[in-house]
Amino acid sequence: MTGHRLSELSRVEAAERGGAGAICILPVGALEQHGEHLPVGTDSLLVETVALRAAALARTDAIVAPTVWTGLSPHHVRLGVTVTLEPELLIELTRQIVRCLRPWFGEVAIVNGHGGNRGWLAALAVAEACPYVTYWELVEPSLLTELFAVDLGSIGHAGQAETSAVLAVAPELVGTASPAFEPITRANDPFLVPDMGASGVLGDPSAGSASAGERFVATASQALAELLDALASPDTEESRP
Numbered sequence: 001m002t003g004h005r006l007s008e009l010s011r012v013e014a015a016e017r018g019g020a021g022a023i024c025i026l027p028v029g030a031l032e033q034h035g036e037h038l039p040v041g042t043d044s045l046l047v048e049t050v051a052l053r054a055a056a057l058a059r060t061d062a063i064v065a066p067t068v069w070t071g072l073s074p075h076h077v078r079l080g081v082t083v084t085l086e087p088e089l090l091i092e093l094t095r096q097i098v099r100c101l102r103p104w105f106g107e108v109a110i111v112n113g114h115g116g117n118r119g120w121l122a123a124l125a126v127a128e129a130c131p132y133v134t135y136w137e138l139v140e141p142s143l144l145t146e147l148f149a150v151d152l153g154s155i156g157h158a159g160q161a162e163t164s165a166v167l168a169v170a171p172e173l174v175g176t177a178s179p180a181f182e183p184i185t186r187a188n189d190p191f192l193v194p195d196m197g198a199s200g201v202l203g204d205p206s207a208g209s210a211s212a213g214e215r216f217v218a219t220a221s222q223a224l225a226e227l228l229d230a231l232a233s234p235d236t237e238e239s240r241p
Contacts, residue, residue, distance in 0.1 A: 004052055004055040004056060004062060004063055004064050005052070005063075005064055005066075006024065006063050006064060006065045006066065007065075007066050009063070014063070014104065015104060017061055017063060018063070018104040018105040018106070019104075020061065021060070021061065021106040021232065022060075022061040022062060022063050022105055022106060023058075023060060023061070023062045023063070023105060023106055023107045023108075023109060023228055023231055023232060024062075024063050024064075024065055024101050024104070024105040024107070024108045024109070025051045025054070025055060025062055025063070025064045025065065025108075025109050025111055025228075026065045026068065026094070026097060026098065026101065026108055026109065026110050026111065027044070027047040027048045027050075027051045027064065027065070027067040027068070027111050027112075027113060028047065028067070028068040028071060028094060028110060028111070028112050028113065028114070028117055028121060029041070029043040029044025029045075029046075029047045029048070029067050029068065029069055029070075029071065029113040029114055030043040030044065030069075030070060030071040030072075030073050030113070030114035030116065030117070031044065031069055031070045031073075031081075031082065031083040032073040032076040032080075032081075032082040032083070032084070032114075033076050033079045033080030033081060033082055033200055034157070034158040034162065034201075035158035035177060035178060035181075035199070035200060035201040035205065036175065036176070036177060036178045037158070037163065037174055037175040037176055037177035037178070037205055038158050038162060038163060038166055038173070038174060038175075038205075039166070039170075039173045040080070040081050040082070041069065042158070042162055042166060043071075043113045043114040044067045044069045044113065045166070045169070045170060045173075046113055046135070046162070046165050046166070046169070046217070047067065047111055047112065047113025047114075047135055048064070048067045048113075049169050049217060049221075050111065050113070050135045050217060050220050050221050050224060051064045051067075051111050051135075051224070052064050053217070053218070053221035053225075054221045054222075054224035054225040054227075054228060055225075055228070057221060057222060057225035058225040058226075058228040058229055059229050059232075060228055060229050060231075060232035062228050063105070065097070065101060067113075068093065068094060068097065070083045070084070070085055071084070071085060071090055071114045071116055071117040072084060072085060072086075072087055072090050072114075072116040072117055072120060073114070073116050074116075075116070075194055075196055076196065076200065079196060079200035080200065087120050090117065090120055090121075091120055091121075091123070091124050094110065094121065094124055095124055095127075095128060098110070098124075098128055098130055099128075102130075106232070107130070107131065107231050107232075108130055108131075109130065109131040109132070109133075109227075109228070109231065110124075110125055110130060110131070110132040110133075111132075111133055111134075111135055111224065112132070112133070112134040112135070113134070113135055115134075115155070115157070115190075115191055115194065116194075117134075118134055131227070131231055133224070133227065135220045135224060136155050136161075136216075136220060138219075138220050138223035138224055138227070139216060139219050139220050139223065141153055141188045143215075143216075143219060144161070144188060144216075145187065145188065147161075147164070147212040147215060147216055148160045148161045148164070148203075148207075148212065148216075150184075150203075150204050150207035151184040151203035151204060151207065152184045152185075152186065152187040152188065152189065153187055153188040154184045154186070154187075154188055154189040154190075154191070154202070154203060155190075155191075156184055156189075156191070156201075156202040156203030157191070157194065157196070157200070157201060157202040157203065158177075158200070158201045158202070158203070158205060159181065159184065159201060159202050159203015159204055159205055159207075159208075160203050160204055160205065160207040160208050160212075161203065161208075161213075161216065162203075162208075163177070163205040163207075163208030163213075164208040164209050164210065164212040164213030164216060165213040165216055165217055166213070167208055167209065167210040167213050168210045168211075168212075168213030168214040168216075168217055169213070169214075169217060171210060177201070177205040177206060178199065178201070179206075180198065180199040180201070181199050181201040181202070181203060181204055181205065182195075182196070182197035182198075182199055182201060182202050182203075183203070183204065184202065184203050184204075
């Protein structure tokens with residue numbers, strides 16, 4: 001076994017591992033503004049990091065497909081460099097990738113890294129009968145509240161949680177945050193219909209820390225690894241609804 005990135009495998013190795021039951025992880029992210037201090041590819045960076053760590057931790061063989069780097073982000077366009085898809089295009093793009101990968105692997109699991117993608121990818125996963133999860137939802141709310149207390153446990157947007165995560169995995173990409181941000185006012189706020197306010201930052205980035213970010217990313221990665229192992233279990237199919 002030479003690695004976990006599908007793009008780095010030959011067709012022979014990919015086919016052999018897939019034929020032996022390897023699971024393929026398809027990360028889906030976004031390309032959108034993340035304030036003045038985080039890269040526009042933050043969501044894609046973090047979901048791919050979690051997917052690769054999980055693939056390395058899992059007992060079952062797991063291979064990570066290249067990240068779908070854009071998603072549904074119309075609420076960010078007014079605030080800075082952002083690429084967004086129409087919902088139907090996001091669904092169809094992801095569907096076609098899943099259908100192309102499926103014949104070659106034991107299972108294809110979609111792992112989402114952007115809040116705006118959640119409902120659309122969940123609907124696709126039901127229609128295509130494939131596993132789906134948003135990575136931060138694998139972390140217990142109580143731990144999120146402990147790690148990101150200033151933002152009341154919310155993932156926010158370029159606030160305490162995401163700033164902490166990028167400080168942990170790619171600190172060289174973190175710049176100086178503007179003092180302007182929209183404070184979190186509701187515990188574990190999922191921001192299902194986010195109002196990005198004037199700043200485009202939800203939560204306090206100055207409260208971020210690499211140690212909290214590492215614990216967050218590590219916990220999500222371990223939980224995803226356990227999910228992959230469960231998918232590989234012979235009892236999994238029988239236990240599905």
